[in-house]
Amino acid sequence: MKKRKQRIDRGIKARSGDIFSLCSWREMLYLASPRLIPILGFLILPLLLGAYWQKVLLSVAVFALLAISWDILAQSGMISLGQALFFGMGAYASGVFNHYWGWHPLVALPFATVMGGVMCTVFLLPVLRLRGIYFSMVTLIIPLMLERIIEATKVFGGTEGLSEIARLPSKWLELYLIMGVLMAALFGFRRMMDSDYGLVLKGIRDNDLSVINAGINIYWFKTQALFISSSIGAFTGAFITHVYEFVGMPAFALEYSILPIAAAVVGGPGNLAGATLGAFILVPLSEILRGTGGLRIIFYGLFLVVFIVALPEGIFHYIQRKYHQFERWVEVEG
């Protein structure tokens, strides 16, 4: 007697066309809790943790934002292997604003976000016509080369970097600023990717030629996606600059390229929530493994391979399926 697994959607949907039909608290809670739990978590966690784990939470949020920025690009059909470019650009922009021109961190931060976004977009503009792995290769090379350029030309402090950069006014502002940005980016850009605008971006990923046929200028849309994504990355860079009070060549380090990709792949690509979840798993894990030194990066590499091969949908999609569907074993007829 053969059996198969039957999956049935639960009959509760927030949107069926335009009609909202929620009849009980239970149904409302069923729909709201996946959104409310992370929001409450983001708000309460900084209060519960000690000073050390607050720092970890900070880098979790930073990597979650970088993973979100990677995922937005990936959903628009551009696979970046160099998030460090965005991170480093933002970091150096903010560092320069504060170190040379003496801007207050709260002024330097937003300007560095926009400035970093514009610079990265301009840098990658000639590459936008490439697709698939051609784009990936170039993004892999650019941050590594920028590192060498800074070393060679000795601009912005060269190998020494810029130090004595002002901090944000208070620790709590730091924590809740990054948490607020993470929440805004996560829910805002999720909504954006579900709108018609996001549909165009996903269309470019799926079949760019038919999007061109629909009379849409895909380069303009790709430029916008690139700007959004690189601005998020630049913000994290600028933020970290003000947290560490230092910016230097490590801002272009490979770790800022790899960890976000690993987070997005482990959590589940194509869905910004997956990227966030991945960062919340991988960064604390790597913090626990910190004692083992270089072994961490080996683990990232292996994680990437295992998840890409064995669970390509990622953890988030797996959980989502379990949450939204009944599963039962039924007999196979005939």
Added chain:
Amino acid sequence: MFLGTVVYALINSVILALMAIGFNLTFGISGVANFAYGALYVTAAYVSWMLLNLLKLPYFLSAFISILFTTLLGALMYRFILLRVRGQALSEVIATFGIGLAILELFRYLGFVGFEYTLPVFIDQSFFILGAYVDMQRILIVIFGALLILGLWVFTHHTSLGLAFRGIAQDERTALSLGIDSDWIATLAVSFGAGLAAIAATIIIPLGSISPSEGYSVLIKALAVCIIGGLGSTGGVIVASFIIGFAERFTDSYISSHWTMIVSLAAILIVLIVKPSGLFGEQKELEERI
């Protein structure tokens, strides 16, 4: 000074071509961008170092074994990992990148860093050519490089396996209908690419020392050469490595050695703006740019 620079630029170009040709072969035939390429290069060097220094095997035997080992490693990597994500460019890139990262960082973690990790030169001797001292190893690199490229050309144009390789590269479905097993050919392409990386490592490493960061820089150089030459085009690789090789060596002599890497970046950006498919990448133009 000038003639000496030309001689060294020539050698540098051949080194670049040797580094890039395996990556190019794998990509041109199977479409797999093997980002573990640098790791395979370094692995080959470490394996022959270990055979030579720990097991005290003769040098040429250990080099031969390490080339075979790396070739096999490439085949296994394709069979057990890449085959499952075949055709999904993103997954292939991430998987190979993950493998490469794990291998390189493993070597770094195990402490394989330092000047003692180097391979001996084949023949210790140097000559005076056109106003510059050139050691035997560099001359051998040029000879080996020329032979390897010639051998590769003969292989792809005059053997049935080589013709099958090109068939798959040109049109996979038609090749399938003629009885060429595309999975098997892709396995061979990845493993041959790994083997070429190992050969390049065996010849080039005696000039410097083995280190994990060498893996990253080989990958970057291979990518740079392949992007400029046009991915999948052997002629393009040779021309591009001469362009970069000469440009690098001349900036090194006449400007400053800090700027050598920047020349490749500038070259890539210019080529991408003017002709995104690379200098000789016309055949695949439709696929890579819109």
